[in-house]
Amino acid sequence: MLLEELGRLYRDAGKYTEAVDTFRQIAQIDPDAAPRASVQVIDTWRIAKDLNKAKRKPRPREEVSQGPHGKADARLVAVRSGQDR
Numbered sequence: 274m275l276l277e278e279l280g281r282l283y284r285d286a287g288k289y290t291e292a293v294d295t296f297r298q299i300a301q302i303d304p305d306a307a308p309r310a311s312v313q314v315i316d317t318w319r320i321a322k323d324l325n326k327a328k329r330k331p332r333p334r335e336e337v338s339q340g341p342h343g344k345a346d347a348r349l350v351a352v353r354s355g356q357d358r
Contacts, residue, residue, distance in 0.1 A: 274299065274306065280313060289321040 276299050283292035296314045300307035318326040 274303075276302070277306075277310075277313065280317075284317050284320060289317055289323070292317045 276295055280292045280295035280299070283289075283295060293314050296310045296317065299310040299313075
């Protein structure tokens, strides 16, 4: 999945918040991939040495509607509203 690769690239570049936001988008787009995305989020915070965030309970799906730069992702909004069909 391209979003997963983008998240890894962000993480490798030390852009941990952007990486986590990207991994959370995966869960929004493909609920079946949500467990794998959650592991990526935890792993990202572990690599960033922010164990408090790594231990934090995942946010509910409804709260994740922003892209990695704080802007609503048009594709994500369409998927959530059922307009992508």
